[in-house]
Amino acid sequence: MELQKMGGETVTEMLNGTLPDSDKAAVLEDGYEEEERTLAEQEEFLPHIASKKLNQFTDYEGKTSFGMSVFNLSNAIMGSGILGLAYAMRNTGIILFVVLLISIALLSAYSIHLLLKCAGVVGIRAYEQLGLRAFGHGGKVVAGVVISIHNIGAMSSYLFIVKSELPLVIQTFLGLSGSNGEWYMNGNVLIIIVTVCVILPLAMMKHLGYLGYTSGLSLTCMFFFLISVIYKKFEILCPLNETHSEKPTIYYNGHNVTDEVCAAEFFTVNSQTAYAIPILAFAFVCHPEVLPIYTELRRASKRQMQNVANVSILAMFSMYLLTAIFGYLTFYGSVEAEMLHTYIRVDAADKLVLCVRLAVLVAVTLTVPVVLFPIRRAIHQLLFHKKDFSWLRHVIIASCLLIIVNLLVIFVPNIKDIFGVIGATSAPSLIFILPSIFYIRIIPNEKEPLLSRSKIQAACFATLGFVFMVMSLSFIIVDWVTTGKSNGVGH
Template sequence: MKAADDILVPEFNSPQRKSTVVVAAFNLTATIMGGGVLSIPYAYSKSGIIVGSLLMIVAAIITERSLYLLCLCSRLTGAATYGEVGEAAFGKNMEYFISLILGIFLMFAITGYMVLAKDIWTALVTIIGRFDETTPPSDTFVLGVTILLIIPFLVQKSLYALRFNCYVSFSSVSILCLALIHQAWTTLSPTTMVWSNNDVLWWSTNFEDVLLAFPIISLSFVGIFNVLPIQNALFKPTRSRILLAVDGSILSCFVFAQLFGLSGYLYAGKQVDGNVLKNCDPASDPFLFLGQFCCGITVVLVIPMMLLPCRSSLLEVLDVLVYGPHQTPVELEESERLPLIIADAKSIKTNNNYDSTATTTTTIGQNQQQLQQNGHETKSSCPNNTRRFKTHIIDNTFIHYTSTLVIIFTCYMIAIHVPGVADVWSILGCSMGFLISFILPSVCYLKIQKRYPDHTLESKAWVWFSWILLVTSSFALVACTTETIIQLM
């Protein structure tokens, strides 16, 4: 299929598309960069500088390819969300499965950010409150108070109030990175240069340690949830422009993560913690204190941002379990049905040179009639963002508050018993991280590509890449998950 035949939601020239390539790349970069970078120095201490850098390159490349692969799936089918891509490939059950996996994944992520919030704010409260280092405040109490303070954000149904949080996150983590670089530079004196320091691990000969490091490194590039919304907002969203935005974002994240990992490891050495901030002393460095303070605010504000999609995903699955699959489609406007009609018209090859920006009402009606004659259902596969189905649970106010309480309480109870955030990132990265970021996009593309065959060299290359990514990531999922469980036990 040629790029001119791509199905875009909203359409190519829609006034809703206002983001430039630079803005799109920055937004994707800001949403990818988060608390996961605080554990990269720990991953380097396990794998070594050379092996860790190679793992970072591999993670960046396959993540970049996987993000663009999901964009191709969206453009071939007109799907506007990750769940819709799964539905276009395998039907409604796959959409529900993706919702369940995303919900569980985000619960783990919320737990990880709670662990970070507990560590960061306990250290800051100790400094600000001038507590004795031998009797610091209870981290369980500090985390509980922190969660109580953000309850107004947790119960929101819209995150409009936090729309600038990604910029705060980027700025605060950047300050931390600069502070760590400064600390590493001052720590390594001329007599203990990197290349002459015997305490520096260049490469690890322990394969088990490499299996522990790679999930943490790959998790620092996870942005699969955000790439389709960013593509949907891009002005003139040609394939080359969305690819440029994705490449710019991943390259920025790679440079930033590499600097953060190296500086954090060289500063803390073999004693580096799963959260590198535990190795820092913000009381002795105002610059480091500022970075940790900003990072603490960011970590706390990320929790409600992750809670909303987590809650929506889990409630959608619960709604299906209680009431069964949704069978009552909401009547849609003609403009909302257009992407679906175009997609299905292409699948039955009634209009090979269809132009979505110049379609008339007569053509829509003819295509819809042709689809019905061929047994295609046009209402049951509309985009998720049009509220296709009437739900019973999701819009219930009591369920909304109760589910919020259950999710937060569950994550809180796990967070206070987890010894370190690296354990959370390891489990998250090696299991659901590989599944969501690599396996599902490749499987969906292989299925969708058969319905929209294109015998160009580019299409064949993507098919081969999808098979290689599917096989290698499946192997990595089993190997890394097994090793992580063994280490935890």
């Protein structure tokens, strides 16, 4: 460089004012060029530092495609609660149900937006690490425990469906009139076989992205369920158990009630309406899976992951809405809390209904490994955060979790009561409360002041979560006290 060539004499001459103006210009020009080169090198170097910081909490370079990520997140959203949506519509009416479903879908998308924004600011893609960043070790523990409790409850609800439905499906396939104590008709034995032969091998996968194919198969089964519900609407006549075209006239206390039984309600409120709101709210719980899926997304960015979430929520919203409408318009006031049971009342030997029950069994079975991943990740973050990956530990954690879930399903008689309380506390925490308070704590006040619109919205969102939690617990307790019977809500 010219400045270096001239050395100390040139600098001295500049300071003393004895250097000619033309030489001064040359020296200053070279100095500016050197400064620009230095800044350019810094600009090129700093992104590498930033990327290292971004990847500090990720142990895997994302390789999962957009489509597979959508399958995984959609499968995480799609829960056994889809079987109860027609019952929820029965207790709210079509208009109120649609308004509530749209509202919950939008709130869920907003909640995911808060999570992704927090993750983008601090470069963290683990729910538990967001808790650590926001509230220290206590926040990390709370996030890990809430995720574990909720997902253990969800896995147990899926295996309860296997326990209750699989023996009946086998019985129908074999043409048996009842069980004579055969081992293949024992639900407890069957869930152990399904767990060991199907769920455990899938849970051994190191990365969640590999389950995109099974998630796609699970969603295909639920899509078959939806098509069957639509088809049955035009085959089953109201009132139930009638196979001929003429509807009999039903009288009650001298009044013709046939039209009332088979008439759709557009807006209604009854003693069971309060349960419909938590059912709809919990139908979109997928937040424990969002950040693990984000971690494994190829060319991951906040915008791309938000698109994954939006597509998944929109797809599940469509399936939920169509299932609820056609299921309700098939049975009207006769629809049961578990819609498959209503079809069985009409014709237990119906081959299509049998195939639908089998498809639902496949769907919920293939969902269990996806739900298990966030629990195992939470345990890793809480207990083994500083240790490298170990296949032995990976297998042991998955096996222990599945053993716990199987024991719950087999030995706890009033599991719905427990899940009702778990669902009423963990689901609002994951959807509303934790993302909001993380956002308020993590986003710097210099970037968004505490009284900014975004943080005020997040505070209102957290308050709404507390209202949901108190309301759900109150109705469950009132139901226990007044009827002695729980209608616990599950995902």
